[in-house]
Amino acid sequence: MTRKTTEKTYAEINARIKAGKAVVVTAEEMVTIVREEGAEAAAQRIDVVTTGTFAPMCSSGAFLNFRQSVPTIKASQVWFNKVPAYGGLAAVDAYLGATEPCEDDPLNKVYPGEFKYGGGHVIEDLLKGKTILLEAKAYGTDCYAARKMKREVTLADLPHALLCNPRNGYQNYNCAVNLSDKVVYTYMGMLKPHCRNATYCSAGELSPLLNDPLYRTIGIGTRIFLGGGIGYVTWHGTQHNPGAPRGDNGVPRRPAGTLMVQGDLHQMQAAWLKGLSILGYGCSLAVGLGIPIPMLNAEIAAATGVSDEDIYTQVVDYGNDYTNNIARTYGEVSYAELKSGAIVVNGVTVSTAPLSSVVKAREIAEILKDWIGQGRFLLHEPAQLLPGPQ
Amino acid sequence: MYTRIYYFRFPKDTSDQPVIYHVIKKHDVEVNILRADILPQREGVMILELRGTKVNVKHALSYLEGLGVSIERLATRVRRDDERCFQCGACTGVCPVASLSIRREDMRVLFDPDKCTGCGQCVLICPVRAMEMSLGREWFDPEGSRTPSISR
Ligand code: SF4
Ligand code: SF4
Numbered sequence: 001m002t003r004k005t006t007e008k009t010y011a012e013i014n015a016r017i018k019a020g021k022a023v024v025v026t027a028e029e030m031v032t033i034v035r036e037e038g039a040e041a042a043a044q045r046i047d048v049v050t051t052g053t054f055a056p057m058c059s060s061g062a063f064l065n066f067r068q069s070v071p072t073i074k075a076s077q078v079w080f081n082k083v084p085a086y087g088g089l090a091a092v093d094a095y096l097g098a099t100e101p102c103e104d105d106p107l108n109k110v111y112p113g114e115f116k117y118g119g120g121h122v123i124e125d126l127l128k129g130k131t132i133l134l135e136a137k138a139y140g141t142d143c144y145a146a147r148k149m150k151r152e153v154t155l156a157d158l159p160h161a162l163l164c165n166p167r168n169g170y171q172n173y174n175c176a177v178n179l180s181d182k183v184v185y186t187y188m189g190m191l192k193p194h195c196r197n198a199t200y201c202s203a204g205e206l207s208p209l210l211n212d213p214l215y216r217t218i219g220i221g222t223r224i225f226l227g228g229g230i231g232y233v234t235w236h237g238t239q240h241n242p243g244a245p246r247g248d249n250g251v252p253r254r255p256a257g258t259l260m261v262q263g264d265l266h267q268m269q270a271a272w273l274k275g276l277s278i279l280g281y282g283c284s285l286a287v288g289l290g291i292p293i294p295m296l297n298a299e300i301a302a303a304t305g306v307s308d309e310d311i312y313t314q315v316v317d318y319g320n321d322y323t324n325n326i327a328r329t330y331g332e333v334s335y336a337e338l339k340s341g342a343i344v345v346n347g348v349t350v351s352t353a354p355l356s357s358v359v360k361a362r363e364i365a366e367i368l369k370d371w372i373g374q375g376r377f378l379l380h381e382p383a384q385l386l387p388g389p390q
Numbered sequence: 391m392y393t394r395i396y397y398f399r400f401p402k403d404t405s406d407q408p409v410i411y412h413v414i415k416k417h418d419v420e421v422n423i424l425r426a427d428i429l430p431q432r433e434g435v436m437i438l439e440l441r442g443t444k445v446n447v448k449h450a451l452s453y454l455e456g457l458g459v460s461i462e463r464l465a466t467r468v469r470r471d472d473e474r475c476f477q478c479g480a481c482t483g484v485c486p487v488a489s490l491s492i493r494r495e496d497m498r499v500l501f502d503p504d505k506c507t508g509c510g511q512c513v514l515i516c517p518v519r520a521m522e523m524s525l526g527r528e529w530f531d532p533e534g535s536r537t538p539s540i541s542r
Contacts, residue, residue: 054476056517114514189480190515197483274476276517286476286517339497353483357476358497 006043006297010381013047013294017375022047024292024372026365027211027304034305043301048372048379051211051304052225052290052364053203055356056276058187059167059238060285061097062123062265065160066134066153068092074144075136079103080122087136091144095164096122098275098285108280112185118283121275123163126155127227128270161265163227163273167237169289171209171257172244172313175200175333175352177345180319185280189355191318195345198315198352203361204308204335208291209257211304213250214389215242217293219382224261225290225368228272230377231263233291236386243389250303253312253332257386261289272364286357290364292372294379308335315345392444393509395424396451397462400434404457410438417450418442437464466508467524470501475520481512 016022023046025033030049034042064085078087078094082103085094098120107113125132136149155161177198178184178191185191189199204210212218222233237258244256272288295301314329321328333343338352371377400409405428413419419442428434440447451461468489477499481490489505490512492498512521 055478112514190484199480199483274474274518277519278517279514284517286478339494341492341494351483353481354479354492354497357478359477359499362496 006040006295008043008047008294008296010294010296010379014378016047017372017378020373020375022372024048024050024369026362026369027051027206027293028362028365030301030304031205031307034302039298039302039305042305043295043298046295046301049211049293049295049301049304050290050365050368050372051203051206051208051293052288052361052368053169053207053356054272054286054288054360054364055201055203056187056278056284057165057168057170057287057289058099058284060163060165060287061095061119063160063162063164064094064096064158066092066094066158069146069149069151071145072143073136073138073146073149074141075138075149077137079133079135080119081117081125081132082135083117083119083122085119098123099283101283112280113282114279115277115281115283118275118277120273120283120285121277123265123273123285124270124275126158126161126265127268127273129154129156155266162262163231163265163268164260164262165287166260167239167258168261168287169208169237169259169291170202170255171207171213172252172311173201173255174316175313175338175343176318176322177315177330177350178319179317179321179330182319184319185278186318186322187278187281187284188318189353190279193319195348195350198338198343198345198350199355200313200335200338200352201355202311202313202335203356203358204311204339205306206358206361206365208289209259210251210306210311212291212293212300213246213252213303213306215257215386216300216303217296217382217385218259218291219385221380221383222291223377223380224263224292225288225364225371226261226263226268227265227288228269229263229267231261232380233259233382234262235260240387242387246389247310247312249306249310251306251311254314259289259386288360288364290368292368292377292379308339311335313338315343391441392447393439393441393507394447395437395439395464395466395508397464398436398438398454399460400428400436401458402431402433404459405430405432405434407457409454409457409459412453413440413450417446417453419446419450466510468503468506468508468510468512469522469524471520471522474518475499475516476518478517481516481521484511484515486511
C-alpha cells in the first residue's frame, strides 16, 4: 500500500504565491480544516497558515539614529520627550527602551503609579508623525566638540529607525492570580486579593509559536508582520526555553520559546505599536506580530490545527510566589477555559480577563493572509531554526 | 451601595466648620474629594463623591442643605475612544456591572454605556487610557489630571 505524503518546499510555495494560486488560511480557520480533512489532506490543500498576536511585550525598543548637528556631538546621554535612551553607542545612535519612563515620572511614589508616558509612547508618537523633543549631552572631544544639543524631530527626520525587540511573542504565558490578602498591581494587571480574579496573556490558537511548537519553520530570517510593516525574526529571544515541559502535541504547558524581532520603524503604523501605561507597574509597548507558517508537510499542518482546548498553561500566584521566585503552580487550565470567562482554582470559580487582544490578533492574521494572497509577501526560509527541545 | 457625585457651593460662613467630618462621622457616608477650592472666609466649591446607603446619603445632603450649601448632582458619563481601544479585555476584569464585557464567540470587548455606573475603575486599568470620564457636560483628559476638573 502506498500513501502519498505531502512534501513541499519554500520555493514551491513562493511560486504559488507569485502565481496568485496559494491557498492561505488563518490559524483559527485551520482548526476546523485539520479536524475535518485531516492533517495530510490539509497539508496538501493549504499552502500557508497565518498567525497573529497583539499584546504588551515589554522587551521591546528601537535603535534611533539622528542626524548630526554643528558642531558635531558624541551624544552620551540622550532623551526623547524627556524619556532617557541609552547613548553608549556611536555618536548619534541611541536605543530607546519601551519600558523606560519619562524622567520626571513619580513612578510608584504615588501608589499605584500611572506611568503616563514612556519609551513605548515615544515610539507610538513617532509613528503618528508627532514632533519629539530630542536632547543630548556629551563630554566633548576634538572630533565631536558639542556638549549639548536640543532639537525637535519627527520620524521623517531620523535617517535610521529600527524596531529591535529582544524578546517578543512568548510561546505561552502564565495565568496570574493573587493569593495574598492585598491588591497587587503587576505586569499581569490588577489582581484582587484572595484569588478573586485571574488574568492571562496569549492569543492561544492564533499565537505564532503555539502553531509551530517545535520550531520546524520559524527561525532566523523568517519574514513576519511586525507593527504593521514587514520585519524579520533575527534570533531566538532572550529567555528562550525550549526545554519547558510539553504536552503530547508538543505544545509547552508553561512559558517556553521567545523571538527576537527587528524591522524598519519607517514602515510601521501606530495602530500596531501602542504605548502602554500599566497601573502600578510601568510603561510598555503593545506589539502587533504575525508569522506565516508554510505547510511543508502533514506534521506542520497538524501543529497549526491546534485549538484552545489543546493549549494549557499554569496558574501562578503573583501575590507572593512570583516576586519571591517560588516556582509553584495552582493548577493547569486550557485557553478554552480561560476564554470562557471563568476557571476553577483550588475548587473555587474565578473570573478571567485577557490582556492580549484576540480581535487584533485575528486582524493581523487576516492582513498577513491578504498580503500573501495578493502576492505582496513571500515566505523566507530561515537560515537557521530556533533551538528546539533536546 | 449608592454612589453619587455632587457639586457643592459652600457659603463663606461654613468654610471654617468641620462639615465633611460631620458628613462622615454622623451620617456614615464615605467621601471622596474629587476637587476642592476652599479659602477661609470665602465661598468654597467642592466636588465630592458620596458613597453609602441611599438613606444615609440623603440625610447627609439635607444636613448640607440646612447649612445653606447649594447642591448640584453631576452625572458621570463614561465613553470609550474606539480608536485607542485595542480590544485587549483588561477592563472587563474590573468593571463591576459588566458594562464592559466580552462577546465570547469572537472575544470582542463590548462597552454598553447604559449599564455603566460611572465608577471609574476602568479608567486607569485600561493601558491605553481609552476610557474617558466626564462630569456633567465636560470631558476631562484621562492623560491629564487624576482628579476631574469641571472648570477647564
Ligand atoms: S466606569 Fe465603572 S461601570 Fe462604567 S464601564 Fe468603567 S468600570 Fe464599568
Ligand atoms: S482595557 Fe482599554 S484597550 Fe483594553 S479592551 Fe478595555 S478599553 Fe479597550
